[in-house]
Amino acid sequence: MKKGEPTASTVPAADEPTVLVIDDDPLARGALSSLFRSVGLSVRTFASATELLEHPLPTVPSCLVLDVRLPRLSGFDLQAELSRLGLKIPIIFITGHGDIPMSVKAMKAGAVDFLTKPFRDQEMLDAVTRALERDLKHRREEQSNLDIQARFQSLTPRERQIMALVTAGLMNKEVAFRIGITEMTVKIHRGHVMRKMGTKSLADLVLIAENLGIRGQEQ
Template sequence: MSGRPASPHTLASAEEPVVFVVDDDASVRDALSNLFRSVGLRVEVFGSAHEFLQSKLPNVASCLILDIRLPRLSGLDFQAELAKADIRIPIIFMTGHGDIPMTVRAMKAGAVDFLTKPFRDQDMLDAVTTAIERDRVSRDEARVLSDLHARFATLTPREREVMGLVTAGLMNKQIAAEIGIAEITVKIHRGHIMRKMAAKSLPDLVRMAEMLGIGPASGRPQT
């Protein structure tokens, strides 16, 4: 217990966020880089979507500043690509001459903001603050859910079935009748479930089941 900066299992919120900038215009990159650095934000710039994809994304809260009009791949298409590749990062669009349908499409797809050039520095900074915070929250949620999935994966098929029935509110004897085994066996499964899932109480387990989307009908819902 010394002055260690962070534990191995650190919250995304505990580390330094990063702003990624993708724009083919070097002067824009420089300007944004200076802007963000002036308020103490880490920045990484890229000249193309391709470059950005090749870089290794750090596991910290981040956001992406994207020009809608990129050389080989438009900002909107890039947004769609990221979504398809399951890379979830809040996006802030910039545009010199965008139109309304573009804007609608981007916002519907979850963009944080859509700024028209020239924009005020403060508007960009506000958007980035919102985006980083959104990513921080979503990363924290994802981490919790991932831990949960890992524990759930250690359950045997039978234990998963029993977990569904337990969290649905059935009594041990009802569960036993439902799946055709003895009540004592249900109790044993139940004990295993509580230990493997690290649930401190039944309400705890119920909340885990909710997060995992577990119902009594779940035969093998493993994604």
């Protein structure tokens, strides 16, 4: 291993974007590690895919720079295994023996990029930037979905029922008639729903109901 090269046990600082490098060539690992650290990125390196699987993935925006040809478990095998485990992390494949069918296979399976050695430093940095941006966007969307689910769970059964009906386009008086309560009570519950879901307009509430799959579905 190249002197000064971060190892798999290197722990990135909190919220620091992290690049995971998997390559069985210590010189390649060292060169990539130095490149990424030169632009302020945290780096963790692994000599094999199986070594990576022994460690938890970072909880910060991250990506894999993954050699296609690895001992025991290939880069494509690792990509498939991560997918099977439901572990979503953007992958940039690197190889010294690439061809068009191989790159097509990688991209169809969700890879961000496929770079053939030798590649330019800027080419790699651009690919990593795209991968980290994709992962950051995915993490933000996941957190937003979790927040929405938590807000929805905070609604009472009656509030969920009214949310489903008003987002389906029913007027307050129609909702009142449908479930057998007064129009004023519907207005009160509707106000509670808007506040708890953190929405300022019916249009926003409709979008949330669509995402939750409850629009028009009485709870």
